[in-house]
Amino acid sequence: MNILAPVRRDRVLTELPQYLRKEAALHVHKDFHPRVTCACQEHRTGTVGRFKISKVIVVGDLSVGKTCLINRFCKDTFDKNYKATIGVDFEMERFEVLGVPFSLQLWDTAGQERFKCIASTYYRGAQAIIIVFNLNDVTSLEHTKQWLADALKENDPSSVLLFLVGSKKDLSTPAQYMLMEKDALKVAQEMKAEYWAVSSLTGLKLLPVSGENVREFFFRVTALTFEANVLAELEKSGSRRIGDVIRINSDDSNLYLTASKKKPMCCP
Numbered sequence: 001m002n003i004l005a006p007v008r009r010d011r012v013l014t015e016l017p018q019y020l021r022k023e024a025a026l027h028v029h030k031d032f033h034p035r036v037t038c039a040c041q042e043h044r045t046g047t048v049g050r051f052k053i054s055k056v057i058v059v060g061d062l063s064v065g066k067t068c069l070i071n072r073f074c075k076d077t078f079d080k081n082y083k084a085t086i087g088v089d090f091e092m093e094r095f096e097v098l099g100v101p102f103s104l105q106l107w108d109t110a111g112q113e114r115f116k117c118i119a120s121t122y123y124r125g126a127q128a129i130i131i132v133f134n135l136n137d138v139t140s141l142e143h144t145k146q147w148l149a150d151a152l153k154e155n156d157p158s159s160v161l162l163f164l165v166g167s168k169k170d171l172s173t174p175a176q177y178m179l180m181e182k183d184a185l186k187v188a189q190e191m192k193a194e195y196w197a198v199s200s201l202t203g204l205k206l207l208p209v210s211g212e213n214v215r216e217f218f219f220r221v222t223a224l225t226f227e228a229n230v231l232a233e234l235e236k237s238g239s240r241r242i243g244d245v246i247r248i249n250s251d252d253s254n255l256y257l258t259a260s261k262k263k264p265m266c267c268p
């Protein structure tokens, strides 16, 4: 893909997309962090922009629907036939967030045990980890902790954003879904991950991206990864004032928790 091609109109984010469930959200603020908005307005986003590509890895049991989820978002396609991912695949997606170009590399890894060791060599350097389970298979939810542990061996747990995604929502009845969601929210809270439930199959006639919650989910991943990147960049560049502490993924996973109580430099 040509990295300099214009960003698609349906990949432009001007507002912070909202979480799915308040009790398992990385943060519950309605807008981007004011310092991030400011930095974007003043073109002070450092390496976040045209040349920086953020890595997102997608892990989880075999056949939970990782490839379908990525294909639904990136290509708006759905294949009902299962074709196991061998090792890894990746897709590049370009966005514009608050006027700043931002690229995500989505790494689709194999869930099959025999390909796991190839796939795990690609875990390193992730800024976000998406752990997928099948909403209709409780074992796949139980396995998410192991997937997370493996992915975190290669990454810095304090700076990576975590998302727990239940897939194939179209296959569960509302009652079944509610039961599974209860367990999933608990797991998400333990992991300090943001919870989402999606279907890559349903909503086939909706544009620009079909599937239930697929577009909303990836936009949220994009926005939070962008926000964390810009905050990290501001911190690195020393633009913050003394006593103005920003943690990217604090203990309760709230990006804003330790942000400055003083007024940011550039904001009213």
Ligand SMILES: Nc1nc2c(ncn2[C@@H]2O[C@H](COP(=O)(O)OP(=O)(O)OP(=O)(O)O)[C@@H](O)[C@H]2O)c(=O)[nH]1
Pocket (backbone or CB within 6 Å): 060, 061, 062, 063, 064, 065, 066, 067, 068, 069, 079, 080, 081, 082, 083, 084, 085, 086, 109, 110, 111, 112, 167, 168, 169, 170, 171, 198, 199, 200, 201, 202
């Ligand atoms: N009904 C339904 N089926 C789905 C959905 N997502 C995926 N599937 C089906 O589930 C099967 C597995 O999907 P994949 O996306 O290939 O699974 P995967 O997690 O990438 O599997 P590995 O590559 O082996 O790790 C396929 O037959 C898909 O058609 C969904 O949202 N709803």
Ligand SMILES: [Mg+2]
Pocket (backbone or CB within 6 Å): 066, 067, 068, 083, 084, 085, 108, 109, 110, 111
């Ligand atoms: Mg796959």
